[in-house]
Amino acid sequence: MSLFSKIAFCAVSISALLLLNIMPVKAEVNRLQINQDKCVKCHKRNGLMAGVHGNDALALTCQSCHGEKGKHPRQPSLIVGFSADSNTKVTAQVDSCSQCHEHDVLYQADWTHAVHSNKVGCANCHQLHSDSDPMMTLATEERSALCGKCHGITPKESDDEKL
Amino acid sequence: MKNSRRLFLKSACALVVGASGYTVAQGPLGEAQQTTKKYALIHDETKCIGCDACSVACREVNNVPEGVTRLRIERKGPYGEYPEQYFRFTRHSCQHCEDTPCVKVCPTGAAYKDEATGIVSVDAWKCVGCQYCIAACPYQVRFINPVTKAADKCDFCKETRLKEGKLPACVSACPTQALTFGDLQDPDSQVVQVLKHTPNYRTKTELGTRPKLFRIGSQDGEVRL
Numbered sequence: 001m002s003l004f005s006k007i008a009f010c011a012v013s014i015s016a017l018l019l020l021n022i023m024p025v026k027a028e029v030n031r032l033q034i035n036q037d038k039c040v041k042c043h044k045r046n047g048l049m050a051g052v053h054g055n056d057a058l059a060l061t062c063q064s065c066h067g068e069k070g071k072h073p074r075q076p077s078l079i080v081g082f083s084a085d086s087n088t089k090v091t092a093q094v095d096s097c098s099q100c101h102e103h104d105v106l107y108q109a110d111w112t113h114a115v116h117s118n119k120v121g122c123a124n125c126h127q128l129h130s131d132s133d134p135m136m137t138l139a140t141e142e143r144s145a146l147c148g149k150c151h152g153i154t155p156k157e158s159d160d161e162k163l
Numbered sequence: 164m165k166n167s168r169r170l171f172l173k174s175a176c177a178l179v180v181g182a183s184g185y186t187v188a189q190g191p192l193g194e195a196q197q198t199t200k201k202y203a204l205i206h207d208e209t210k211c212i213g214c215d216a217c218s219v220a221c222r223e224v225n226n227v228p229e230g231v232t233r234l235r236i237e238r239k240g241p242y243g244e245y246p247e248q249y250f251r252f253t254r255h256s257c258q259h260c261e262d263t264p265c266v267k268v269c270p271t272g273a274a275y276k277d278e279a280t281g282i283v284s285v286d287a288w289k290c291v292g293c294q295y296c297i298a299a300c301p302y303q304v305r306f307i308n309p310v311t312k313a314a315d316k317c318d319f320c321k322e323t324r325l326k327e328g329k330l331p332a333c334v335s336a337c338p339t340q341a342l343t344f345g346d347l348q349d350p351d352s353q354v355v356q357v358l359k360h361t362p363n364y365r366t367k368t369e370l371g372t373r374p375k376l377f378r379i380g381s382q383d384g385e386v387r388l
Binding site: 107118141148 | 214219238240241245247248
């Protein structure tokens, strides 16, 4: 077997493995009830739900979190947006999550919930659409670094700062 | 004869008084000359957000094993009513006392105060693990390092970062610059400037330990008018 054919064989087998791994997951996501919603017709790229909140057993719809469509997209509407550039007030974003998540339970899970509840939207840290929420697997170092992202003031000149 | 004896007694007394006065005047001065630096740390509790970046950095830089720690941020709260809640954070680490109970009780001389920097340290190889220092420390910041089996605690990164001319790991790691480190002997140092201009406190000063960990109390008091 020449070197070229060896490389080609490896490439084919790796991509086949990847396809085998990804395809069923994608198909599964597409089959979820929430992803049959009419919103997905337009929001296929940014709207598909792969996370636990899309689980059929929860029977959530897009409207459960984002609110009623109203006159969207032709005219302004009261749709609750969670992205960083959303116009929705933080309190409205948090209220949406608070329909199910009680604040004292969240506090038990992590104390930082108590001090951010009316200052930062849940989606600033949590991601619901992706298949896993990065906050669920956060290492201690990453957690500290995340706090610094908002709370950090002008970084000191350098690590070698004089005494 | 009588006069010469009186003269002798007078001059002997004068000599003794003079000599003792000289030593009294020289004592503390001589000590101050020996101690070239007196490092201190300020923890600004109004700026601290409890992110633990300091303790994470400390563990990494000083190779502190899991299960023990040289530095801990204690969290109290939440205070107030949801959603206007807040916490108070206090630093739990060696206070680098001027009057050191841990050094006094150490039978082997492993616990010592470095005269050049004022930093209280441990010579791990001298420590026999008797734990007298752990019992004596009123701030309860000492522990037995499970790897070295010696008493261990914060030394302002004396053996790691200070040697390289860098600030202690916790000070550099703090994202909100809640920690200020410097020399108390230097009137121009940031530490002295902050202490001069900001109300601050130290804990358990009534024990006469003269700790060098200063704290700026969080603004939110429990009693409100």
